[in-house]
Amino acid sequence: MRTAGSAFFVLFALMLGVVALPSAWLASNVVAEDGFVQLTAPLADDAKFTGTLAGALAEEATASVELPPGVANAVEPVVRDVAQGIAQLPDFDRAWQDTLRRSHGLTFGGQEQLDSDSGGPAVFTLDVAPLVGLVTAELGGQFGVDVPEPERTLVNIGGTDPFDLGERAETAADLWPALAIAAGVGAVLALVLARRRSTTLALLGLGILLTGGVLWITSGLVPGLANQVGDESAVADVFKAALAERAASSFQEWCLAALAAGILLLVAGVVGRLLSGSRR
Template identity: 60%
Template sequence: MRTVGSAFFVLFTVVFGVLALPSAWIAAHVVSEEGFVQLASPLSEDPEFTQALADALSEEATAGVDLPSGIAETVQPIVAGIAERITELPGFEQAWDETLTRSHSLTFADSRQLPPEADASSSFTLDVAPLVALVTTEIGNQFGVDVPAPQQTLVNIGQANHRALLERVETAASLWPALTAAAAIGAVLSLLIARRRSTTLAVLGLGVVLGGALLWFVAGFAPQIVDRTADANAVADVFKDALTVRAADGFQAWCLAAIAVGLLLAVAGLAARLLSGSRRRRLPSERTARL
């Protein structure tokens, strides 16, 4: 019975650990504003992403800039040209971080408090107004006029009913402390009731390795799955695809850390098992020698 009970709690630990790891990662890098900005901010230094963003943002910025009457037709082509090189403008990285902060606040706000322009059914709302403001500032500098920047330029990412999915993910992320505590309790109980704790520790470590490897494998498919859900807006597609790749890479790093911990536990258990076996073999010979 002790062996069966120990095996049950080993399985219990692995299952709750598999649930706790993505939950904790989402809480740290998606639900947390600071974590989300840290996750997405380096995209501004990725040449491939910034070029794609500049191309996609050109149309959005041209439509979003509120130009004074009389110069709109003349300035529109210039606006598009400036938008194409927006990543070269001073303050782009700061504007990008502000875009991420605003977007996170809109995305995780109560759907009843969203502005009318935001689609409450979308999974993410990107506010690129700080980037558009760079364009308007550059236009004003070139023509010596005051070109007002839009207060908000919203890009809805995702499809109908995705908002409900995001809310469920947010709820799941809030459970990571309870899931982690359950996994830890299961691990302790599996060792306490085990006949051979060294063997149980090794099996527990192997379970952590397998759980981490499974999550690493699943995370690798995330960019391909997201890539199949196209958005009507070019900015939405560029942002979604690039962020998904970074998120998958970041979570896989956590999975590798979990695998490393599992390997350490397995090695420690095997080493303890070998030492205890060697010790038991020595005891009979020592008793014989005394006789």
């Protein structure tokens, strides 16, 4: 009976742990604004992303200037040159971080949720208005005119969101502490009930190794799955692909930490079992 109870709590702990780990990662790197900015800020170093973004910014900036058609045609090459070199502008890092924080607020922060053209909320909404404002400010300085920054310039990513993934991510993030505590309690109960605690400890370590490996492999599939979801905007496509790569890499680092913990428990259990056998 004790063996069956111990085995039950081992499975109980592993099942909750496999949910707690991605939930904790979501809380730290997606739902938390600072974590999201830290995760996505390096996308500005992606040449493919910044090149695609520059084209979109040039179009938005040209529309913001509101010049007569003849003048606009002459100004457009200048706008594109400024947009292509936006990453070298002094305030680019500030504008990019402002873009990320605005975008996070629209998606997770409880601000007004804006619908996409297809009639539903987008999975993620990127507000590039600060970047457009950076381009228009540079143009204004060159032409001696005052060009106001647009209030919002939105790029909907992932199409409509019938499952309300943002809200589900927030719910999972809120639950991870309770899940982690319950998993820990289950592991302790498994050891308390076990006839041979060293064996149970080794089984816990082996289970963590297996579940961590499955999560590591599964997370590696995320970029490919993200690329299968098409977007109307080239900026949305490139941003989504780059973000999926960074998210998968970040979560796999967490999985490696879990794998290391599993190895330690497995080794401790095996050593304990060998020592107990030698004493007998």
